[in-house]
Amino acid sequence: MPKSIQPIRSVKGTRDLLPPETGLWQRVEDEARSVFAVYNFREIRTPVLEPTALFARGVGEETDIVTKEMYTFADRDHESLTLRPEATAGVVRAAIEHSLYNLGGIQRLFYIGPMFRRDRPQKGRYRQFYQIGAEALGSEHPLVDVEVLEMLTVFLSRVGLENVTLLLNSVGCHLCRPEYLRILRRALEPIRFQLCADCQRRADTNPLRVLDCKVPEDQALIDQLPTILEHLGPECRQHFDRVTAELTDRGIPFTIMPRLVRGLDYYTRTAFEMTSGSLGAQNALLGGGRYDGLSETIGGPPIPGFGFAIGEDRLLMAVEEAGKLPNPESIDVYVAWMDDRAFIPARDLARSLRAGDLSVEMNYEPAKLKKMLGAANRLRARFAVIIGESELASSNFQVKDMSSGEQHPVEPDRVAAFVREKRSSPVQS
RNA sequence: GUGAGCGUAGCUCAGCUUGGUAGAGCGCCAGACUGUGGAUCUGGACGUCGCGGGUUCGAAUCCCGUCGCUCACCCCA
16 A cells, blocks of 8 residues: 555544444344334434525524534535534424324334534544434323333333432423522522633523533532422422332332533423443433424424433443343354365355355365364354264264264355254254 | 543554563464364464654663554534
């Protein structure tokens, strides 16, 4: 390779996911699909590219996501387009566009895919990152919230994560939140200059975020501030109480965090987050909540909704650390043939094993048995089929179990059945 | 957008303070073992020391610049 040309590299904040890691990603996604299916969530695939206005209006003009993190550009016809920074707005847009609200009942949708935000990359944060999310549209019933939270806990335990904390809050609705914001602003006025520089700024720009401050010196003062939970309207209060009561009944542990706020404007009532250690500073594994007014803000009819997004990149970090989910990187059979006369029987065997849904690799050139068994070992093949002179003479291939070392002569037509039978019996590793 | 740390073999890293022939472990290839892998031993391949400039007889090492990566702030998944 000529050194004078510098190799092209992946864009900052994006990365290649390679095997064997992709095997683990597939396992996690398979679990998500199977758990979501049981709760009758079906897949939706929306475009990565959306009109910029969708996010400006849906997510909120003043949010950090919209003001400084979006990949926005003018299309050739000058229409402003944006790479989606999150998927909920797009899902709701699609629900409106296809009149899903006319189908009746609750529309339960899930998605898996890449999102884009132009942050400075760091641990657990990338400019192209992946989210697994779900949205339940068409009901404001608190049991919807609980059912989705239950589904999340089932999913997380399926991928081997046990110690995840559910942090819960209610952020009120369009009726009670403005009133609370006035109260909060009034409470901040006398103490703001005793707070950290960031909080002084937040007091103006986004007072709710002051509640989220992590500076130790500020905590005592912040603890004195009124919480939104104390100022919920009667309907929001009732909704929240039903959610917490039902979670308790179902044995789903949670911690009420009166100071938990979300960064997207569309959230109403239930807001939640699940955090996990081992993720560094970005410890939010997933987040979500209710967004009963979102549809209207993007021009649709009232469609109440509840949903979440899991940071798949972060989820995988946690799953790898927990080490409970086996990574399935292995093949069933390595076909090892030794001289040219063995090639055709070997090739035919590989074809028929593959037709029978077994994963097979073979050598393309005659090679020493030792070398091929070494290859089989490296590929973590469960069996090696040896085809050499004596096997051709006896019309029986040697099938070697790579974990035990045992070896049996097997007729060519019976190899698949032999492998399948021994594979399904419990193996010691 | 701000700050700090780090760029040496495919991977993990030592060497840099005090300038003098580029190293280790793992992995890879081959052999010991001509049809039996994982262990052991022996040998081998692989580097413009991120890039550019400066100082110097001489730079991986010192200086300047630049690019990249990482972590943190901010924000969020």
